[in-house]
Amino acid sequence: MIFLFFFLVNSAPAPLVEATSNGNGGSVFEETRIKRSDFPSGFLFGTATSAYQVEGAYLEDGKSLSNWDVFCHSVGCAENGENGDIADDHYHMFLRDIELMHSLGIQAYRFSISWARILPRGRFGEVNRAGIMFYNKIIENLILKGIVPFVTIHHVDLPQELEDRYGSWLNPEMQEEFIYLAKTCFKSFGDRVKYWITINEPKLVAEHAYQTGLFPPSRCSEPFGNCLDGNSDVEPIIAMHNMLLAHGKAAKLYHEYFQEIN
Numbered sequence: 001m002i003f004l005f006f007f008l009v010n011s012a013p014a015p016l017v018e019a020t021s022n023g024n025g026g027s028v029f030e031e032t033r034i035k036r037s038d039f040p041s042g043f044l045f046g047t048a049t050s051a052y053q054v055e056g057a058y059l060e061d062g063k064s065l066s067n068w069d070v071f072c073h074s075v076g077c078a079e080n081g082e083n084g085d086i087a088d089d090h091y092h093m094f095l096r097d098i099e100l101m102h103s104l105g106i107q108a109y110r111f112s113i114s115w116a117r118i119l120p121r122g123r124f125g126e127v128n129r130a131g132i133m134f135y136n137k138i139i140e141n142l143i144l145k146g147i148v149p150f151v152t153i154h155h156v157d158l159p160q161e162l163e164d165r166y167g168s169w170l171n172p173e174m175q176e177e178f179i180y181l182a183k184t185c186f187k188s189f190g191d192r193v194k195y196w197i198t199i200n201e202p203k204l205v206a207e208h209a210y211q212t213g214l215f216p217p218s219r220c221s222e223p224f225g226n227c228l229d230g231n232s233d234v235e236p237i238i239a240m241h242n243m244l245l246a247h248g249k250a251a252k253l254y255h256e257y258f259q260e261i262n
Contacts, residue, residue, distance in 0.1 A: 046108030057091035064120035071216035112155035
């Protein structure tokens with residue numbers, strides 16, 4: 001199980017600007033050229049997305065409301081009232097998007113699973129086969145184009161039902177919910193996916209969801225923010241604790257029962 005950052009470097013030399021001190025309190029900017037051959041063989045150049053930011057189709061084919069759907073429809077998540085209902089419409093246009101990646105020479109694509117798309121009610125409902133089919137199509141078409149799939153199991157968004165039922169990451173029960181999600185992903189995609197990211201930037205979630213209130217469930221207290229409820233001193237620690245334990249349990253599950261598939 002690995003954590004990676006992706007960026008794209010063209011086959012043609014691209015400019016890289018570096019700043020150095022001139023010794024007089026100022027900076028000198030120098031431009032150098034980098035190219036693909038400057039990197040070792042096996043180094044993957046790629047791109048990455050998150051489900052809520054690109055998929056759209058927020059209530060299609062059995063998907064339930066996510067915490068971000070509810071947050072953006074009520075509190076608002078952008079200056080002009082934009083939301084992820086359509087986003088980049090990746091749900092309907094993923095074939096075009098994969099073809100575009102292929103044309104750019106991208107070698108790897110990190111995408112995330114919409115928890116609400118494959119498990120609309122978490123452990124309390126059925127696996128949504130339409131959601132599984134959608135991600136299977138993405139994986140199969142990436143491989144067909146020679147692009148390595150990297151899968152993020154959880155990238156901020158989760159079924160709103162888990163927020164309503166537990167208070168999401170403030171409750172230890174979320175660890176078991178995440179394990180169920182991870183196991184579903186490993187079973188459904190693990191024969192073709194070799195690289196997994198468990199939880200994207202848990203520190204960011206703990207800070208913005210439970211300290212500053214900028215992410216759902218928008219919990220905070222002064223002086224960090226002015227939310228309806230929350231405790232900015234304690235809740236980020238509780239949420240981080242549960243996320244880290246969930247990560248550890250998912251990693252253990254993968255190494256013990258699924259890694260041999262690859």
